[in-house]
Amino acid sequence: MSEHPLWLIEDNSRPAAPPYGPADTPPIPVFPAPADSRIDDVAFRAAVGDISARVADALEGAATRQEAGRLIHAATAAWAREQLAEGVVVSPGTHARLVRAVEDERYGLGALQPLIADPSVQNIDVNGCREVWVTYADGRKVRGPAVAGSDEELVQRIRMWGVHGGQTAREFSTVTPMLNAALKERVRLSAVMAVTPHPHVSIRCHRHVDVALADLVELGTLEAGLAAFLASAVRARKDVLVTGGVNADKTTMLRALAAEIDPDERIATLESEYELYLDPLPHRHRDVVAIESRQANSEGHGEITLDAEIRHSLRLNPVRIIVGEVRADEAWSMLQAMNSGQEGSLCTIHANSAEEVFPRLLMLCRSGGLALDSEDVYALVGMAVDFVVHLRRDVRTNRRYVSEVLEVLPPADTAMPARNHIYRPGPDGRAVPATSPQCLDDLVAAGFDPAALWKAS
Incomplete structure (x- = not known):
């Protein structure tokens, strides 16, 4: 099993007691989280990309968000069965994380969506595909998760967010290398490319909207x-x-x-x-x-x-x-x-x-x-x-x-x-x-x- 990414076997969201199969089946072994979180991130993003590609056509015809959720869950389960056939067990916690991540790719800001959903997060600054800084309402500033596998992938994501996220589509290209957009998540996105060594993104989260x-x-x-x-x-x-x-x-x-x-x-x-x-x-x-x-x-x-x-x-x-x-x-x-x-x-x-x-x-x-x-x-x-x-x-x-x-x-x-x-x-x-x-x-x-x-x- 050591040839496979360990996150497929276990993650931090797993229940304390491992699940059991039939009476004669030994318990699934529990491994610690991998020391190299970058490898874990890369493998996880690859799995999200694979499942997202498989379900993309079906989601176009989904009538409701609830129906889309069922399609994503089914596609993730089918992907997990393929992994099992190769001797890799996907834990329930990882399965749930994958479903959420695919939904975030489709309907949110991908790896940034959990941060957007966190009411204590105020600003998110991205310097290239791997460097992410998160500023909280109390002034703390910490490193966040990588958002893409390459700068080219990050640019594609920014384009998708700018085009589909708000009411007014905004171009983001070498001809128009600066982007400002308001997204449906009630966040403001500003980005720049081409005139900088790496693409940069800054996201401001509006937390006090219904306010007096x-x-x-x-x-x-x-x-x-x-x-x-x-x-x-x-x-x-x-x-x-x-x-x-x-x-x-x-x-x-x-x-x-x-x-x-x-x-x-x-x-x-x-x-x-x-x-x-x-x-x-x-x-x-x-x-x-x-x-x-x-x-x-x-x-x-x-x-x-x-x-x-x-x-x-x-x-x-x-x-x-x-x-x-x-x-x-x-x-x-x-x-x-x-x-x-x-x-x-x-x-x-x-x-x-x-x-x-x-x-x-x-x-x-x-x-x-x-x-x-x-x-x-x-x-x-x-x-x-x-x-x-x-x-x-x-x-x-x-x-x-x-x-x-x-x-x-x-x-x-x-x-x-x-x-x-x-x-x-x-x-x-x-x-x-x-x-x-x-x-x-x-x-x-x-x-x-x-x-x-x-x-x-």
Whole structure:
């Protein structure tokens, strides 16, 4: 038996007592897991590939996921019988692992699917076929399982995920070597090839989709008084920008703010890749138009930009528009929409501080080649934006928190918008009340108790 991969005989999921055959049949011997996990991974992936190929045609005709599961189980059992005929016994634990792995190949992200299903996993980074790093919500970073037998196989998998995983197919080739896609597992996938020595993949898992401000209080992102302040700002139809660095949970904050919108208000969500997922939450939002950008085809046609989405969405009768992330010249259209009737709109933007958002917006508005004076941009920002909510991430603990809230006002003594620091960073960096906003009456009318500010100011 030593000539066969030992994982076929036993694995860690096997029950303590080995199964027995007929009365005169000795028990199946139990072997320890192989020391070389790479050999085990290679053999296991080969078996998954073999079974997947056998059942591929049958799965095309499967009417339901349950029927597909039965087909995969039968194909795995037939494969195991072939192994038995060669003198190799497949343990019950390995059989179950194979069935799950084949299902993951067909309907998920293959070897990465168990990580996607783990609620404590936050990010998965793949550097070539064998190097995988998994970051958990508590900040731990550990090596994960290999995802492919070669870089070429990894590229094929990325193509399959990008084409079939989301609503809008995305090309991934030497001509288009960078891919961004939202997958049905509610994860964001970014990949690059050809311009790097190995293909690279980064996956961000969205864990807090059905989320409200009260949930963020429990998570420690903000305190209850600030949550009440932001809730009243949304209800009072104030336009809010959420800022922060990479992985600061800006999108989670955007979802939580959106949860304060009346469920019957018509919302248009505009994104480069779907990440907000408000439309599958009818208990929070019953009237949602969700729009995703589209890249051009190989002939350079068919592109739908975020800027075009914003301008077209205004014809779809939204009461509010929510832009997942402003990254380029769509900033100008977003500001114009905020100032032209879509009050109470929300968006996120990358910035290292609340104050930095103003030159950042100026740069983005000019990025499309528009000849805009800084005074014009800042004047529009001052009229369109009401509040900036800034998030920070503690790199030591991986915890996120609100550090600042600015009230934005029209320019006064300088070209830049006037600012009112409602919440400033406290001793630990978290936002603490500093002063009252000029629009306090509007917030009180929307249910805010000003004692939450005056008590600490």
